[in-house]
Amino acid sequence: MALMSTLATDTRIPELPQVADPSQVAPKDARELSRLFFQQLTVLEEGTPEYQYARNMLIEMNMSLVRYAAGRFRSRGPEEMEDIVQVGMIGLIKAIDRFELSREVEFTSFAVPYIVGEIKRFFRDTTWAVHVPRRLQEARVQLAHATEELRSRLDRDPTVKELSELMSLPEEEVREARLAANGYNSTSLDATIGGGEDGEAVLQDFIGAEDQALELVEDFHALAPLIAALDERDRQIIHMRFVEELTQAQIGEHLGVSQMHVSRLLSRCLTRLREGLLTVG
Known part of the structure; x- marks a missing residue:
C-alpha cells in the first residue's frame, strides 16, 4: 500500500496526517511517518487530543518491532508468547516516550533494545521459581553456553576449572551459577514419580528428613x-x-x-x- 493512499485529512486534528489502518503500514512508510509524528510530539502539548493521537499512531505503526523482537523467544510456546508481546509493548511505549529526534538515530535502532530489555526483565522477574540475584541469573545463561561449547569440544561434561577458564570467572562463581540454575524451575512435592510400594510415589516421599x-x-x-x-x-x-x-x-x-x-x-x-x-x- 503506497504511503499517500493511507493518509486522509481530518479538520479536527490540524496538521496531523490520518492513517486508515496504522497496523498495515509498510515498515519503510512507518519509518517516514514515525519521524513526522515525532516532530509533531515536540510541538504539541502533552495531554491534548492531538498529542495522544500522535502517540497512539506511533505505537500502532511500530507494533511490528514488538513482533520482531518477540520472535527471538518463539521457543517459549504460544501461550507465553502472548505475555511476551504484551511486555514488549511496554518496552515500545517507553521507547516512544523517551525518543528524541535530536539523537540522529533511527527510531527502530533505538526502540528494539528497549523492547528486548523489557522482555528479558519479564523473564528475570517472573520465571525463576525462587529469587536469585541478577548477577547469578546472567551467569547461568553464560554457564549454559560455555557448558554446551566445552561438551561438544571435549565430548564429555566439562569440569568447574575448565568452565571457569572459558567464562573468565572464579571457580566459586561457576559453582554458584550451577546452584542458581536449580532455582529456574521448581517441581511440586506432590509430583508423581513412580516407584513406590503401591506402584506410585510422590517426590516428598524421597526427600527431606525429620529435624x-x-x-x-x-x-x-x-x-x-x-x-x-x-x-x-x-x-x-x-x-x-x-x-x-x-x-x-x-x-x-x-x-x-x-x-x-x-x-x-x-x-x-x-x-x-x-x-x-x-x-x-
Whole structure:
C-alpha cells in the first residue's frame, strides 16, 4: 500500500496526517511517518487530543518491532508468547516516550533494545521459581553456553576449572551459577514419580528428613524469660559457658573466683532453669 493512499485529512486534528489502518503500514512508510509524528510530539502539548493521537499512531505503526523482537523467544510456546508481546509493548511505549529526534538515530535502532530489555526483565522477574540475584541469573545463561561449547569440544561434561577458564570467572562463581540454575524451575512435592510400594510415589516421599532440633524451639522460647529473670552475674556465667564456650577455669579467672565456686554457681543456675522449665511444662 503506497504511503499517500493511507493518509486522509481530518479538520479536527490540524496538521496531523490520518492513517486508515496504522497496523498495515509498510515498515519503510512507518519509518517516514514515525519521524513526522515525532516532530509533531515536540510541538504539541502533552495531554491534548492531538498529542495522544500522535502517540497512539506511533505505537500502532511500530507494533511490528514488538513482533520482531518477540520472535527471538518463539521457543517459549504460544501461550507465553502472548505475555511476551504484551511486555514488549511496554518496552515500545517507553521507547516512544523517551525518543528524541535530536539523537540522529533511527527510531527502530533505538526502540528494539528497549523492547528486548523489557522482555528479558519479564523473564528475570517472573520465571525463576525462587529469587536469585541478577548477577547469578546472567551467569547461568553464560554457564549454559560455555557448558554446551566445552561438551561438544571435549565430548564429555566439562569440569568447574575448565568452565571457569572459558567464562573468565572464579571457580566459586561457576559453582554458584550451577546452584542458581536449580532455582529456574521448581517441581511440586506432590509430583508423581513412580516407584513406590503401591506402584506410585510422590517426590516428598524421597526427600527431606525429620529435624530433631525442631523440638528444641519450644524449649528455647520457654527458657528465654527464665534466663532474663536471673541476676546479672548468673546470666554472665551462662553466657560465658554456653555461648562463648569457656571452661570453668577460664570463667573463674574472668570473675576472680575459683573453679570450684564457678561449678557451684553454674550448678545452681542450671537447677533453677530446669525447675522453671518443668513448671512451665
